[in-house]
Amino acid sequence: MNADSLDGRLLFAIPKKGRLYEKCMTILAGADIQFRRHARLDVCLVLNHKIALVFLPASDIPSFVGKGNVDLGITGHDVILESRMQEHVVEELRLGFGKCALQVQVPEAGPIKTVEDLAGKRVVTSFEVLAGEYFDKYVGGSVEAACSLGLADGIVDLVESGDTMRAAGLHAIATVLDTEAVLIKSRAPKHDAAHADLIKVITNRIRGVVAANKYVSCQYNISRDRLAAASKITPGHKAPTISPLETDNWVAVGVMVEKKKIAQIMDDLVAIGAEDILVFNLDNCRV
Ligand SMILES: Nc1ncnc2c1ncn2[C@@H]1O[C@H](COP(=O)(O)OP(=O)(O)OP(=O)(O)O)[C@@H](O)[C@H]1O
Numbered sequence: 711m712n713a714d715s716l717d718g719r720l721l722f723a724i725p726k727k728g729r730l731y732e733k734c735m736t737i738l739a740g741a742d743i744q745f746r747r748h749a750r751l752d753v754c755l756v757l758n759h760k761i762a763l764v765f766l767p768a769s770d771i772p773s774f775v776g777k778g779n780v781d782l783g784i785t786g787h788d789v790i791l792e793s794r795m796q797e798h799v800v801e802e803l804r805l806g807f808g809k810c811a812l813q814v815q816v817p818e819a820g821p822i823k824t825v826e827d828l829a830g831k832r833v834v835t836s837f838e839v840l841a842g843e844y845f846d847k848y849v850g851g852s853v854e855a856a857c858s859l860g861l862a863d864g865i866v867d868l869v870e871s872g873d874t875m876r877a878a879g880l881h882a883i884a885t886v887l888d889t890e891a892v893l894i895k896s897r898a899p900k901h902d903a904a905h906a907d908l909i910k911v912i913t914n915r916i917r918g919v920v921a922a923n924k925y926v927s928c929q930y931n932i933s934r935d936r937l938a939a940a941s942k943i944t945p946g947h948k949a950p951t952i953s954p955l956e957t958d959n960w961v962a963v964g965v966m967v968e969k970k971k972i973a974q975i976m977d978d979l980v981a982i983g984a985e986d987i988l989v990f991n992l993d994n995c996r997v
């Protein structure tokens with residue numbers, strides 16, 4: 711591929727490997743961004759849009775986007791702050807995956823119980839900026855946040871399930887930051903005029919895919935006299951869709967519900983007399 715073939719294309723940076731990679735592939739498929747990535751090539755043309763995907767390490771994406779070398783990117787919120795690019799990028803959309811927390815961890819059975827106990831001690835981390843700022847605030851900068859291996863009294867690292875931390879005999883004593891994957895664009899884009907519309911289209915498509923992962927469609931029957939109670943349990947996105955049934959005083963209700971709340975909501979609906987409760991996953995949506 712020569713540089714000419716990128717002419718006029720929106721450049722979209724995607725993590726080339728690691729924790730965010732697979733989910734990014736799902737998002738791109740959901741947004742109908744079609745491509746064929748040839749082995750080992752880190753730039754690839756999108757077949758059905760004037761876009762080229764640029765596969766980069768997640769940690770390099772904020773500065774590529776911030777400096778306007780690429781137009782859009784997906785990376786972790788933590789990585790943006792760690793590379794001090796928050797002033798240079800706009801976080802357009804939280805993507806609902808890559809959720810984890812940057813935590814201060816110390817040996818479970820050791821003497822250190824609080825962040826203050828780490829004063830004057832040695833902390834190892836690859837998040838020098840975030841850890842450095844955190845310790846400046848809490849223990850007056852006397853903790854050395856060194857990005858190197860070696861004997862340490864504590865570490866600052868990402869925790870999702872906590873398995874890695876527990877396997878190492880550590881436990882968390884403080885959270886520096888909660889993070890998730892985000893869609894970012896440059897605050898000072900080089901090609902904004904030409905690409906602004908395409909950025910809007912892509913952002914809206916991805917917003918639809920993310921919402922479809924977050925919500926389910928729920929449908930149930932209930933007697934009309936209990937409709938007010940039911941509407942409190944499932945208010946819906948704008949309002950519930952109510953359709954009459956061919957039976958006296960019964961209605962069918964259709965609503966969107968947050969996926970993580972659906973089990974409790976079904977319990978609550980059954981408790982007020984709802985019947986025939988059906989729940990459907992969404993493939994895609996615009997809300
Ligand atoms: N356990 C995890 N659970 C959820 N998200 C994570 C987890 N670990 C990392 N992330 C997110 O993914 C981003 C990239 O992390 P990842 O470890 O996949 O990078 P990587 O490209 O493999 O880098 P490296 O292996 O060089 O550290 C992190 O900055 C964070 O936002």
Ligand SMILES: O=P(O)(O)OC[C@H]1O[C@H](OP(=O)(O)OP(=O)(O)O)[C@H](O)[C@@H]1O
Nearest residue numbers: 728729867868869870871872873874875
């Ligand atoms: O709480 P957990 O679910 O165990 O996840 C936390 C681990 O995940 C990340 O590393 P990853 O496994 O992505 O590999 P890395 O060390 O190459 O970054 C992070 O650095 C932790 O080590």
